[in-house]
Amino acid sequence: MKNSSAVIKRKNPKMTASKKLFIIIFGLPTFLLYFYISILPMLKSIRTSFYDWSGYSSDMTFLGFDNYKEILSDTIFLKAMVNDLTIIFWKEILITVLALLFALAVTRFKLKKPEVAFIRFLFYIPDILSIIVISTVWLFIFNPNVGLLNGVLQALHLDFLIPVNGWLTGGTLMPSIIFIAVWSGIGYFMIVLIAAINDVPKELYESAEIDGAGQWRQLIYVTIPNIWSQIRFVMVTILFSSISSNMTLIMPLTNGGPDNASMVMGLYAYTVGVDPAVSRVGYANAAAVILMIISFTVSFVFNHLLAKKDDK
């Protein structure tokens, strides 16, 4: 502390009282607000996860690790964990591959200018729409009575593809959800990868071409190594954001149903906490704490693994 202030004095001799006041005015209220809105709830969720607490009263009973033990043997939570992992697995593969493909199409495939402009404009649209608009529209597309999908399939005489009990149930439930998650999740990553590919120096491609490398080899030996850090960003961001985005997508779509078949962990923790019929806030917070630990650890490990590959 003494050292650092000495350095500052040398660097910036006019660190006057008014400047210090200025820093406090500009920084402290924001920090306190952020602490109150984001850090305090996190600390509270950790503390209350050791209690039996309804949230609506001040009665709290200390339980130790009982909430944690119960949540890890809760069949709905375990089912939700499997669902989360399934969705994340397919999102990782499909979003990364499709975002890269679309970015390559825009930058490297020598499509016509209007085509490129059209793709860039259109493919980003699912990202700017509200999740409630997206889910309601897809609910109607999948609707068994008035839905667009069944109507189109009937018009094409492909009736045999229509599931008898509807799309958002049984064997078509998870694939439908995964499709919507991928569909609505590509835009941003495509834009990031387009920017990354455009930043690769043109000379690298020229010299690769002189060496006789075709488009495919240019992709493997020039494009991908040069945008590896952005691909890593895409994969880690999908992993990190999915616990939340799975919850916000499924809540308006199926709300975890039918019969918890599409339940995900974030939604379960939310429902158990907020639903007045259940209202086990301590239990919900134990689930949330487990989720935070999982997503921090997995992202950290994943980032580390991909970084190692980068060094080779």
Next chain:
Amino acid sequence: MYRKKANKKIGRSVGSAFARTGLRIFLLLWSITILLPIVWLVYSSFKDNREFYASPWTLPSELRFENYVSAWDSANISAYFLNSIILVVGTLFLFTLLVTTTSYILAKYKTFFTKIFKVFYFFAMMIPSSLLLVPLYFQFYELNLTNNLFVLMVIYAVQGIPLPIFLLSEFMANIDDAFIEAATIDGASEFVIFSRVVLPFVKPILFFLCLGNIMGTWNEYVTALTFLKDEALYTVPIGISYLVNQMNYRVEFGSLFAALVMAMIPILILYAIFQKQILNGMGTSDGLKG
């Protein structure tokens, strides 16, 4: 040898033409999955229930604008719009104030506290706010402040600041100190330097961050759903989910679709006008450059 090379080149260009055609077909199919739902939503919003049940994908027999009138008036979308606009304006004001001020001191004042703040906001970027919704809700429930647009405004403005602070302070740090020193010699106060010298330099990125904030607030669903229980305070997304839930009792597909179209329009207009700023800003928002 020469011939062999020429052949190989022909083979390659045929192959890539083939690949390009395949790619075009795939891109076209993917475009349809985005365009068709939107187009379907728009033209279906002019249908009546009988037409919906008769055939889900045919065009309406006439343009029933009364669906829009009924959504706007009797389904109360006008009130939801007003709430959403109040929320967007208030959040934007607070967000801009908080982000610009903190970014500035993080970028240009290297003191013990600003360094701590910097590390703090960097790690805060990783906090998944949707998992903190339950404790946050009960934190405000104790104060009896859950049914409150102003509280929601503060939550929106504050929760989203770490990444914008990270990006904006990077841009501010790149401003040449000579400009600031010159202004100081001219006798400008700290606040004048901030508002007249620093902010104009970061206008493009700040504008992008504000657009993102507007769209995010307009679209936000889960937090608003948790906090707002009073129908008079509903925002557009909550209003829509309310209409969808009501469908179990009384189905008016046309006006529900009209409501969805109206919820989309402001965002699509904003996107169409500022597409360049949004896409360019998004391209650099991974923070991996420089």
